[in-house]
Amino acid sequence: MPVIQPGLGDVHIDGPLSNLSLAFIQRQDVFVADRAFPRVPVMKVSDKFYTYDRGMFNRDEMQLRAPGAESAGVTYTIGQDSYSCDVWGLHVNVADQIRANADSPIQLDREATELLTIKALIRREKAWAADFFTTGVWTGDQTGVAAAPGANQFLQWNDALSNPIEDVRRGMTTVAERTGFRPNRMVLGRKVYDALLDHPDMVGRVDRGQTTGTALVMRQTLAALFELDEILVMDGIVNNAIEGATNSHAFIGGKSALLLYTPSAPGLMVPSAGYTFVWQGLLGGGVLGSRISRFRMEHLKADRLEIEQSFDQKKVMADAAQFFATAVA
DSSP: OOOOOOOHHHHOOOOOOSSOOOOOOOOGGGOOHHHHSOEEEESSSEEEEEEEOHHHHHOOOOOOOOTTOOOOOOOOOEEEEEEEOEEEEEEEEEEHHHHHHOOTTOOHHHHHHHHHHHHHHHHHHHHHHHHHSSTTSSSSOEEEESSSOOTTEEEOTTSTTOOHHHHHHHHHHHHHHHHSOOOOEEEEEHHHHHHHHHOHHHHHHHHTTOSSSOOOOOHHHHHHHTTOSEEEEEOOEEEOSOTTSOOOEEESSTTOEEEEOOOSSOOTTOOOSEEEEEETTTTTOOTTSEEEEEEEEGGGTEEEEEEEEEEEEEEOOGGGEEEEETOOO
8 A cells, every 4th residue: 555644734733933923113213203302301281481582691791890880780581481291192902802812922912012102102203203394493494406506405415416514514503603502413314314324525524535445424423524413313104004005104204304402401591492391290101201001991801001192392492403305305
């Protein structure tokens, strides 16, 4: 009788691998909104803060003093501004039947937490980009054009004949003259960053004229060329398609650049282009002004994981930034 050898399907039944799964979850460090606008933790959903007119501090008002006479006097005024944090929320339900039937390596609570966290960061980044990474917000916008730049325009930085270092330096000097503070950070859309890395001016300054070898242009090196403390690259993406439609992913940052002055940390009488007020007083909100709760939905026979975040991204000083619209084609 012929010997029948068992086939591959007879000796093994396919099941999920316990040490491998695939998920396309963005890293949290690709989102820059809270680094562009430093976080200010607050205990109330809305409140006021004091403002000072920089013109009063920058005016030359000293006078010669005659013997026995009083010195010249000066006054200053204190104004007020306010913030108001909106509260955002989203949840995932983990049904008992799904939990009971899940195979290893499925970790439903962890996956729900990752999902909610990333969606909260996307919401935050999109809000910042829509409100502040655009024209008409900061003093003196500059617009990139493909040829023959005119007033308030510059040659787009993907053009080898453009002058991004001069354009940025001019913007920095303009901001410094308006405010007394030289910009220390620049936010770039990913495509703008890529164009700058390959720009001959950048490569030429990094390799110092060398004719052999590879010139590596890194983020820190680029910041040093511009005399900035930090360059922030908006690598975060968003899927603009509704559920069920073909995915439509795009960078949140687009093709622009923002030069701005912001301190490393907020403080009394510390100026900034903007601040992010986060409501930590919201029943234990963390440093991002957010919290994740897990509680029982008995009528659904499910556990609910819910994220809340409360913040107000606020422009504080319009003169402390310079926006470069459509910096690349």
